[in-house]
Amino acid sequence: MKLEYDCSSPRSGVIELAAEDRRRLREAFRCLEYPSFAAHLAHVVGTPVDKGLKLIPPRWHRHFSRLLQACMARLLDVAVTCLGPRRLRSERYYRRMARTAGVIGGFLGGSALLVELPITTLIMLAAIAEIARSEGEDLNRLETRLAGLEVFALGGRSKVDDAADTGYYGLRLALEAAVKQASRQIAEQGLSRKGAPAISRMILIVSEQFGLTLSEKAAAEMLPLVGAVGGAFINDLFVRHFQSMARSHFVMRRLERRYGRSYIEAEYRKLKSVRHEREVDTSAMAARSA
Template structure:
């Protein structure tokens, strides 16, 4: 079975350039509201993890890796029973999950980690499906995990544009076990920032809702970029690597 369900006709050079500009705009917008949220918390991204208890910080990578494996195992089964909602509905569901976790403080956010990871995975897969990809394909599952290799909404966007674009190139060819082990530490740090943000006592459930809304939108946008490049590679006479380099040039040019 083809990974993409409905290939489009070949595009012209001008159409490819226009799509790359749209993807660049999407990537720049991924962290749009995150900085305003950080200002409300009264600190920067580098201080968020320090707010977590040391035992929590020390176990973020292993807990995230376990949550990723659980999400991967359950995603195929959930597709049989759960419809894939729109991108906006996904963000609202994510906000509701964050509000529930944030309202109970740090214990609630820790218990929410596996649920949030599974939800974000499905949100990324939904974007792949909207791009026309078969989400039951093993290759598409690999790409879904690779989207989690992005640096997160609170990172410096000037640096992460390049980092994210090169993620697929550096991970290509690895097995699923190695891929998850490689992605989990970075994702653990990113989700640790989210846990710390939504555990702020003054904001409580509001912080949890805002954090999840921001994170869901971030990974949806990054998935649009990731799978958008893959889709372009199937409908034009260029390699995926070449398209990523072109997109990198568009982002650098501003």
């Protein structure tokens, strides 16, 4: 598919998005700008996830943050040392593996997430790498491998993030700065985090965002109606959520390579502006009819 140029207008030479690329951009926008894992969970389990949050034992919270950062550090090790060209796997293959791991959470409840988390995140990292490769990324590049870790943060944003107008590009900007610094330190010092604040900062940013979604997942698994089968379905939904985020993230990166970062970001922000205007109009109409 060729780039489309309007050579007959005064704006000759300005790149226009091809129809298929514009469709993919819109799909990516819908996924990235308003990720809603909690809403999907509520639909699956038939009750708001907030109820499950009250059932999580206090001791779980004490261990959660420390385990999460250790898990992210391990993912960084795997991303840098192990990712690369390998046998092609389908997205369904990784979801089947995730369902198997999810049975643990279903049997033992939300506290089992402390055992299940390292398994599931490694499955997800492999799935994300597969998606990156399918979108034209070179897994031999360190920057590409670290971009896969960004997905864990992008899939965990909350409504507060959207209200603060961080959105996809706002959070991605913060992540990319941390990733760039971490890449430099890894190239110079290796993976040792001793005396490497940039690596620690990247792990902290990803852990904080990823922890939001993990808390929602744990809350759902604490609900009494969720058993082993329910835990498998929740894990399946969990991995599918991040697969969708990964697909959208790497679609954005592919479009940026083709059209330029500034152009794609401007088109993305146009979509966000149009959606905001529609939401304002809808709220105004509802207020007038009340």
